[in-house]
Amino acid sequence: MQTLWGIDLGGTKIEGVIMPMDSDVPLHRMRIDTESFNGYDHIVSRIGLLIDQMEQASGIQRPSRIGVGTPGAEEPSTGLMKNCNTTCLNGQPLPGDIRKVLGIEVKLANDANCFALAEATLGAAKGASNVFGVIMGTGVGGGIVIDGKALNGLQGIGGEWGHNELIPDGEPCYCGKRGCVELVLSGTGLQKFYLGKSGQQKTLKEIVRDTETDIHAKATMDRLIHYFGKAISVVINILDPEVIVLGGGVGNVQALYTEGVKSAEKFVFNTKMRTKIVPPQLGDSAGVFGAAMLVR
Ligand SMILES: [Zn+2]
Structure with a gap:
Protein backbone atom coordinates (compact mmCIF):
# COMPACT_ATOMS: atom_id res chain seq x y z
CA MET A 1 0.00 0.00 0.00
CA GLN A 2 1.28 3.47 -0.85
CA THR A 3 1.17 5.80 2.13
CA LEU A 4 2.13 9.40 2.99
CA TRP A 5 4.31 9.86 6.07
CA GLY A 6 4.56 13.20 7.83
CA ILE A 7 6.66 14.30 10.80
CA ASP A 8 5.92 17.50 12.71
CA LEU A 9 9.07 18.52 14.56
CA GLY A 10 8.24 20.78 17.49
CA GLY A 11 10.33 22.15 20.32
CA THR A 12 8.81 19.76 22.88
CA LYS A 13 7.09 17.01 20.83
CA ILE A 14 7.73 15.19 17.58
CA GLU A 15 4.57 13.85 16.02
CA GLY A 16 4.29 11.40 13.15
CA VAL A 17 1.35 10.41 10.98
CA ILE A 18 0.76 7.83 8.26
CA MET A 19 -1.94 8.90 5.80
CA PRO A 20 -3.51 6.84 3.04
CA MET A 21 -3.24 8.25 -0.50
CA ASP A 22 -6.98 8.58 -1.04
CA SER A 23 -8.53 9.60 2.27
CA ASP A 24 -8.06 12.11 5.08
CA VAL A 25 -8.39 9.56 7.89
CA PRO A 26 -4.93 8.76 9.33
CA LEU A 27 -3.83 5.11 9.40
CA HIS A 28 -1.54 5.71 12.34
CA ARG A 29 -0.38 8.55 14.62
CA MET A 30 2.36 8.68 17.20
CA ARG A 31 4.04 11.29 19.40
CA ILE A 32 7.29 11.31 21.38
CA ASP A 33 9.22 13.99 23.29
CA THR A 34 11.75 15.96 21.25
CA GLU A 35 14.18 16.26 24.19
CA SER A 36 15.70 19.22 22.40
CA PHE A 37 17.71 20.11 25.54
CA ASN A 38 20.02 17.21 24.55
CA GLY A 39 21.09 19.01 21.40
CA TYR A 40 20.91 18.67 17.66
CA ASP A 41 22.28 15.13 17.13
CA HIS A 42 19.85 13.82 19.69
CA ILE A 43 16.88 15.42 17.86
CA VAL A 44 17.92 13.68 14.62
CA SER A 45 18.11 10.34 16.44
CA ARG A 46 14.67 10.95 18.00
CA ILE A 47 13.19 11.40 14.51
CA GLY A 48 14.78 8.06 13.59
CA LEU A 49 13.35 6.43 16.71
CA LEU A 50 9.85 7.74 15.94
CA ILE A 51 9.97 6.35 12.38
CA ASP A 52 11.15 2.96 13.72
CA GLN A 53 8.33 2.90 16.27
CA MET A 54 5.71 3.95 13.73
CA GLU A 55 6.83 1.18 11.40
CA GLN A 56 6.66 -1.42 14.18
CA ALA A 57 3.35 -0.29 15.65
CA SER A 58 1.52 0.09 12.32
CA GLY A 59 3.03 -2.86 10.46
CA ILE A 60 3.41 -0.49 7.48
CA GLN A 61 6.80 -0.32 5.82
CA ARG A 62 8.46 3.12 5.76
CA PRO A 63 8.35 4.89 2.38
CA SER A 64 11.35 6.14 0.41
CA ARG A 65 10.35 9.77 1.07
CA ILE A 66 8.80 11.58 4.03
CA GLY A 67 7.56 15.11 4.70
CA VAL A 68 8.91 17.04 7.67
CA GLY A 69 7.46 20.20 9.17
CA THR A 70 9.91 22.29 11.21
CA PRO A 71 9.72 25.41 13.36
CA GLY A 72 11.99 27.22 10.87
CA ALA A 73 13.00 26.93 7.22
CA GLU A 74 15.67 25.31 5.12
CA GLU A 75 17.82 27.84 3.26
CA PRO A 76 17.46 26.42 -0.27
CA SER A 77 20.94 27.52 -1.38
CA THR A 78 22.78 25.69 1.44
CA GLY A 79 20.39 23.07 2.86
CA LEU A 80 21.03 24.56 6.31
CA MET A 81 18.25 25.43 8.77
CA LYS A 82 17.42 29.02 9.70
CA ASN A 83 14.85 31.03 11.69
CA CYS A 84 14.12 28.10 14.05
CA ASN A 85 12.94 28.91 17.55
CA THR A 86 14.40 25.54 18.59
CA THR A 87 17.70 27.33 18.16
CA CYS A 88 20.02 24.30 18.18
CA LEU A 89 18.61 23.47 14.71
CA ASN A 90 19.86 26.73 13.18
CA GLY A 91 22.85 26.34 10.87
CA GLN A 92 22.44 22.52 10.80
CA PRO A 93 21.92 20.42 7.64
CA LEU A 94 18.74 18.77 8.96
CA PRO A 95 17.36 17.38 5.66
CA GLY A 96 20.80 15.99 4.76
CA ASP A 97 21.27 14.43 8.18
CA ILE A 98 17.83 12.77 8.14
CA ARG A 99 18.76 11.33 4.74
CA LYS A 100 22.04 10.03 6.16
CA VAL A 101 20.67 8.62 9.41
CA LEU A 102 17.40 7.16 8.09
CA GLY A 103 18.32 6.48 4.49
CA ILE A 104 15.17 8.20 3.24
CA GLU A 105 14.52 11.33 1.19
CA VAL A 106 13.04 14.31 2.97
CA LYS A 107 10.78 17.13 1.84
CA LEU A 108 10.90 19.87 4.42
CA ALA A 109 8.75 22.96 5.02
CA ASN A 110 8.18 25.39 7.86
CA ASP A 111 5.16 24.98 10.10
CA ALA A 112 3.18 27.84 8.51
CA ASN A 113 3.53 26.22 5.07
CA CYS A 114 2.47 22.86 6.54
CA PHE A 115 -0.56 24.52 8.17
CA ALA A 116 -1.53 26.16 4.87
CA LEU A 117 -1.01 22.94 2.91
CA ALA A 118 -3.11 20.87 5.32
CA GLU A 119 -5.99 23.35 5.34
CA ALA A 120 -5.80 23.71 1.54
CA THR A 121 -5.92 19.97 0.86
CA LEU A 122 -7.94 18.51 3.77
CA GLY A 123 -9.45 21.41 5.72
CA ALA A 124 -11.17 24.79 5.46
CA ALA A 125 -9.87 25.60 1.95
CA LYS A 126 -10.26 22.13 0.45
ZN1 LIG B 1 10.23 41.80 12.09
Whole structure:
Protein backbone atom coordinates (compact mmCIF):
# COMPACT_ATOMS: atom_id res chain seq x y z
CA MET A 1 0.00 0.00 0.00
CA GLN A 2 1.28 3.47 -0.85
CA THR A 3 1.17 5.80 2.13
CA LEU A 4 2.13 9.40 2.99
CA TRP A 5 4.31 9.86 6.07
CA GLY A 6 4.56 13.20 7.83
CA ILE A 7 6.66 14.30 10.80
CA ASP A 8 5.92 17.50 12.71
CA LEU A 9 9.07 18.52 14.56
CA GLY A 10 8.24 20.78 17.49
CA GLY A 11 10.33 22.15 20.32
CA THR A 12 8.81 19.76 22.88
CA LYS A 13 7.09 17.01 20.83
CA ILE A 14 7.73 15.19 17.58
CA GLU A 15 4.57 13.85 16.02
CA GLY A 16 4.29 11.40 13.15
CA VAL A 17 1.35 10.41 10.98
CA ILE A 18 0.76 7.83 8.26
CA MET A 19 -1.94 8.90 5.80
CA PRO A 20 -3.51 6.84 3.04
CA MET A 21 -3.24 8.25 -0.50
CA ASP A 22 -6.98 8.58 -1.04
CA SER A 23 -8.53 9.60 2.27
CA ASP A 24 -8.06 12.11 5.08
CA VAL A 25 -8.39 9.56 7.89
CA PRO A 26 -4.93 8.76 9.33
CA LEU A 27 -3.83 5.11 9.40
CA HIS A 28 -1.54 5.71 12.34
CA ARG A 29 -0.38 8.55 14.62
CA MET A 30 2.36 8.68 17.20
CA ARG A 31 4.04 11.29 19.40
CA ILE A 32 7.29 11.31 21.38
CA ASP A 33 9.22 13.99 23.29
CA THR A 34 11.75 15.96 21.25
CA GLU A 35 14.18 16.26 24.19
CA SER A 36 15.70 19.22 22.40
CA PHE A 37 17.71 20.11 25.54
CA ASN A 38 20.02 17.21 24.55
CA GLY A 39 21.09 19.01 21.40
CA TYR A 40 20.91 18.67 17.66
CA ASP A 41 22.28 15.13 17.13
CA HIS A 42 19.85 13.82 19.69
CA ILE A 43 16.88 15.42 17.86
CA VAL A 44 17.92 13.68 14.62
CA SER A 45 18.11 10.34 16.44
CA ARG A 46 14.67 10.95 18.00
CA ILE A 47 13.19 11.40 14.51
CA GLY A 48 14.78 8.06 13.59
CA LEU A 49 13.35 6.43 16.71
CA LEU A 50 9.85 7.74 15.94
CA ILE A 51 9.97 6.35 12.38
CA ASP A 52 11.15 2.96 13.72
CA GLN A 53 8.33 2.90 16.27
CA MET A 54 5.71 3.95 13.73
CA GLU A 55 6.83 1.18 11.40
CA GLN A 56 6.66 -1.42 14.18
CA ALA A 57 3.35 -0.29 15.65
CA SER A 58 1.52 0.09 12.32
CA GLY A 59 3.03 -2.86 10.46
CA ILE A 60 3.41 -0.49 7.48
CA GLN A 61 6.80 -0.32 5.82
CA ARG A 62 8.46 3.12 5.76
CA PRO A 63 8.35 4.89 2.38
CA SER A 64 11.35 6.14 0.41
CA ARG A 65 10.35 9.77 1.07
CA ILE A 66 8.80 11.58 4.03
CA GLY A 67 7.56 15.11 4.70
CA VAL A 68 8.91 17.04 7.67
CA GLY A 69 7.46 20.20 9.17
CA THR A 70 9.91 22.29 11.21
CA PRO A 71 9.72 25.41 13.36
CA GLY A 72 11.99 27.22 10.87
CA ALA A 73 13.00 26.93 7.22
CA GLU A 74 15.67 25.31 5.12
CA GLU A 75 17.82 27.84 3.26
CA PRO A 76 17.46 26.42 -0.27
CA SER A 77 20.94 27.52 -1.38
CA THR A 78 22.78 25.69 1.44
CA GLY A 79 20.39 23.07 2.86
CA LEU A 80 21.03 24.56 6.31
CA MET A 81 18.25 25.43 8.77
CA LYS A 82 17.42 29.02 9.70
CA ASN A 83 14.85 31.03 11.69
CA CYS A 84 14.12 28.10 14.05
CA ASN A 85 12.94 28.91 17.55
CA THR A 86 14.40 25.54 18.59
CA THR A 87 17.70 27.33 18.16
CA CYS A 88 20.02 24.30 18.18
CA LEU A 89 18.61 23.47 14.71
CA ASN A 90 19.86 26.73 13.18
CA GLY A 91 22.85 26.34 10.87
CA GLN A 92 22.44 22.52 10.80
CA PRO A 93 21.92 20.42 7.64
CA LEU A 94 18.74 18.77 8.96
CA PRO A 95 17.36 17.38 5.66
CA GLY A 96 20.80 15.99 4.76
CA ASP A 97 21.27 14.43 8.18
CA ILE A 98 17.83 12.77 8.14
CA ARG A 99 18.76 11.33 4.74
CA LYS A 100 22.04 10.03 6.16
CA VAL A 101 20.67 8.62 9.41
CA LEU A 102 17.40 7.16 8.09
CA GLY A 103 18.32 6.48 4.49
CA ILE A 104 15.17 8.20 3.24
CA GLU A 105 14.52 11.33 1.19
CA VAL A 106 13.04 14.31 2.97
CA LYS A 107 10.78 17.13 1.84
CA LEU A 108 10.90 19.87 4.42
CA ALA A 109 8.75 22.96 5.02
CA ASN A 110 8.18 25.39 7.86
CA ASP A 111 5.16 24.98 10.10
CA ALA A 112 3.18 27.84 8.51
CA ASN A 113 3.53 26.22 5.07
CA CYS A 114 2.47 22.86 6.54
CA PHE A 115 -0.56 24.52 8.17
CA ALA A 116 -1.53 26.16 4.87
CA LEU A 117 -1.01 22.94 2.91
CA ALA A 118 -3.11 20.87 5.32
CA GLU A 119 -5.99 23.35 5.34
CA ALA A 120 -5.80 23.71 1.54
CA THR A 121 -5.92 19.97 0.86
CA LEU A 122 -7.94 18.51 3.77
CA GLY A 123 -9.45 21.41 5.72
CA ALA A 124 -11.17 24.79 5.46
CA ALA A 125 -9.87 25.60 1.95
CA LYS A 126 -10.26 22.13 0.45
CA GLY A 127 -10.88 22.40 -3.28
CA ALA A 128 -9.43 25.91 -3.67
CA SER A 129 -6.40 26.23 -5.93
CA ASN A 130 -4.96 29.49 -4.54
CA VAL A 131 -4.80 29.60 -0.75
CA PHE A 132 -3.04 31.73 1.86
CA GLY A 133 -2.72 30.20 5.33
CA VAL A 134 -1.97 32.53 8.20
CA ILE A 135 -0.69 31.76 11.66
CA MET A 136 -1.27 34.60 14.11
CA GLY A 137 -0.08 33.28 17.46
CA THR A 138 2.90 34.37 19.54
CA GLY A 139 4.39 35.28 16.14
CA VAL A 140 2.87 35.86 12.71
CA GLY A 141 3.67 33.58 9.76
CA GLY A 142 2.05 32.51 6.55
CA GLY A 143 2.14 29.96 3.77
CA ILE A 144 1.07 30.01 0.13
CA VAL A 145 -0.45 26.94 -1.52
CA ILE A 146 -0.98 26.88 -5.28
CA ASP A 147 -2.65 23.85 -6.90
CA GLY A 148 -1.98 21.72 -3.82
CA LYS A 149 1.70 22.65 -3.52
CA ALA A 150 3.32 24.81 -0.83
CA LEU A 151 5.40 27.59 -2.32
CA ASN A 152 8.72 27.69 -0.49
CA GLY A 153 10.28 30.34 -2.73
CA LEU A 154 13.83 31.12 -3.79
CA GLN A 155 14.95 32.01 -0.27
CA GLY A 156 12.54 29.83 1.70
CA ILE A 157 10.53 32.88 2.79
CA GLY A 158 7.46 32.47 0.55
CA GLY A 159 4.41 33.75 2.44
CA GLU A 160 6.34 35.39 5.29
CA TRP A 161 4.12 38.46 5.56
CA GLY A 162 4.79 38.72 9.33
CA HIS A 163 7.84 40.87 8.78
CA ASN A 164 6.40 43.26 6.22
CA GLU A 165 6.54 46.80 7.55
CA LEU A 166 3.11 47.82 8.82
CA ILE A 167 3.84 50.89 10.96
CA PRO A 168 6.66 53.07 9.59
CA ASP A 169 9.22 53.82 12.32
CA GLY A 170 7.24 51.59 14.69
CA GLU A 171 8.71 49.53 17.50
CA PRO A 172 11.93 47.63 16.81
CA CYS A 173 11.50 43.94 15.91
CA TYR A 174 13.90 41.05 16.66
CA CYS A 175 14.35 40.71 12.88
CA GLY A 176 16.22 44.03 12.78
CA LYS A 177 13.43 46.07 11.20
CA ARG A 178 10.71 48.21 12.77
CA GLY A 179 6.91 48.17 12.92
CA CYS A 180 6.53 44.63 11.54
CA VAL A 181 3.10 43.01 11.04
CA GLU A 182 4.05 40.49 13.75
CA LEU A 183 4.52 43.20 16.39
CA VAL A 184 1.00 44.50 15.74
CA LEU A 185 -1.11 41.42 14.95
CA SER A 186 0.40 38.67 17.13
CA GLY A 187 -1.24 37.68 20.42
CA THR A 188 1.90 38.90 22.16
CA GLY A 189 1.68 42.26 20.37
CA LEU A 190 -1.99 42.73 21.23
CA GLN A 191 -1.41 41.97 24.91
CA LYS A 192 1.53 44.38 24.97
CA PHE A 193 -0.52 47.15 23.35
CA TYR A 194 -3.32 46.60 25.88
CA LEU A 195 -0.82 46.74 28.76
CA GLY A 196 0.63 50.01 27.42
CA LYS A 197 -2.84 51.58 27.20
CA SER A 198 -4.33 50.35 30.48
CA GLY A 199 -1.33 49.60 32.69
CA GLN A 200 -3.01 46.22 33.29
CA GLN A 201 -2.08 42.73 32.19
CA LYS A 202 -4.83 40.79 30.39
CA THR A 203 -4.74 37.70 28.20
CA LEU A 204 -6.01 37.92 24.63
CA LYS A 205 -9.11 35.95 25.65
CA GLU A 206 -9.87 38.48 28.40
CA ILE A 207 -9.30 41.42 26.06
CA VAL A 208 -11.75 39.93 23.53
CA ARG A 209 -14.27 39.14 26.29
CA ASP A 210 -14.12 42.71 27.67
CA THR A 211 -14.40 44.56 24.36
CA GLU A 212 -17.82 46.01 25.23
CA THR A 213 -17.00 47.02 28.82
CA ASP A 214 -13.34 48.10 28.80
CA ILE A 215 -12.36 51.06 26.60
CA HIS A 216 -8.75 49.88 26.38
CA ALA A 217 -9.87 46.43 25.25
CA LYS A 218 -12.05 48.12 22.64
CA ALA A 219 -9.11 50.24 21.47
CA THR A 220 -6.94 47.10 21.21
CA MET A 221 -9.56 45.28 19.11
CA ASP A 222 -10.22 48.32 16.89
CA ARG A 223 -6.51 48.59 16.22
CA LEU A 224 -6.32 44.85 15.40
CA ILE A 225 -9.19 45.12 12.91
CA HIS A 226 -7.75 48.22 11.22
CA TYR A 227 -4.23 46.86 10.85
CA PHE A 228 -5.36 43.32 9.98
CA GLY A 229 -7.21 44.76 6.97
CA LYS A 230 -4.26 46.87 5.98
CA ALA A 231 -1.73 44.03 6.31
CA ILE A 232 -3.78 41.27 4.66
CA SER A 233 -4.78 43.53 1.74
CA VAL A 234 -1.12 43.57 0.66
CA VAL A 235 -1.22 39.77 0.40
CA ILE A 236 -4.58 39.83 -1.42
CA ASN A 237 -3.39 42.43 -3.96
CA ILE A 238 -0.38 40.28 -4.86
CA LEU A 239 -1.67 36.71 -4.56
CA ASP A 240 -5.43 37.26 -5.11
CA PRO A 241 -6.25 34.04 -3.21
CA GLU A 242 -9.63 32.30 -3.21
CA VAL A 243 -9.42 31.51 0.49
CA ILE A 244 -7.42 32.82 3.46
CA VAL A 245 -7.39 30.58 6.56
CA LEU A 246 -6.62 32.27 9.89
CA GLY A 247 -4.83 29.98 12.35
CA GLY A 248 -3.17 30.59 15.72
CA GLY A 249 -4.72 32.07 18.86
CA VAL A 250 -5.60 35.39 17.18
CA GLY A 251 -7.47 33.40 14.50
CA ASN A 252 -10.04 32.66 17.25
CA VAL A 253 -11.05 36.35 17.36
CA GLN A 254 -14.51 36.16 15.73
CA ALA A 255 -14.54 39.86 14.76
CA LEU A 256 -11.82 39.14 12.18
CA TYR A 257 -14.37 37.20 10.09
CA THR A 258 -16.86 40.09 10.08
CA GLU A 259 -15.29 43.51 10.75
CA GLY A 260 -11.84 42.21 9.76
CA VAL A 261 -13.16 41.26 6.32
CA LYS A 262 -14.75 44.71 5.93
CA SER A 263 -11.49 46.34 6.95
CA ALA A 264 -9.59 44.31 4.32
CA GLU A 265 -12.19 45.29 1.72
CA LYS A 266 -11.35 48.96 2.31
CA PHE A 267 -7.70 48.46 1.42
CA VAL A 268 -7.96 45.91 -1.42
CA PHE A 269 -7.54 47.15 -4.97
CA ASN A 270 -10.99 46.12 -6.15
CA THR A 271 -14.52 47.43 -5.63
CA LYS A 272 -15.66 44.07 -4.26
CA MET A 273 -13.54 41.52 -2.40
CA ARG A 274 -14.54 37.90 -3.06
CA THR A 275 -11.63 36.31 -1.18
CA LYS A 276 -13.10 34.22 1.65
CA ILE A 277 -11.50 34.67 5.07
CA VAL A 278 -12.27 31.58 7.19
CA PRO A 279 -11.27 29.82 10.43
CA PRO A 280 -9.24 26.59 10.21
CA GLN A 281 -10.83 23.14 10.50
CA LEU A 282 -7.99 20.79 11.42
CA GLY A 283 -6.96 22.18 14.80
CA ASP A 284 -3.69 20.83 16.19
CA SER A 285 -3.52 18.18 13.45
CA ALA A 286 -2.77 20.70 10.68
CA GLY A 287 1.02 20.65 11.23
CA VAL A 288 1.48 16.91 10.95
CA PHE A 289 -1.15 16.43 8.21
CA GLY A 290 0.53 19.20 6.20
CA ALA A 291 3.91 17.50 6.59
CA ALA A 292 2.41 14.32 5.10
CA MET A 293 0.85 16.33 2.24
CA LEU A 294 4.35 17.57 1.29
CA VAL A 295 5.06 14.19 -0.30
CA ARG A 296 1.71 13.80 -2.04
ZN1 LIG B 1 10.23 41.80 12.09
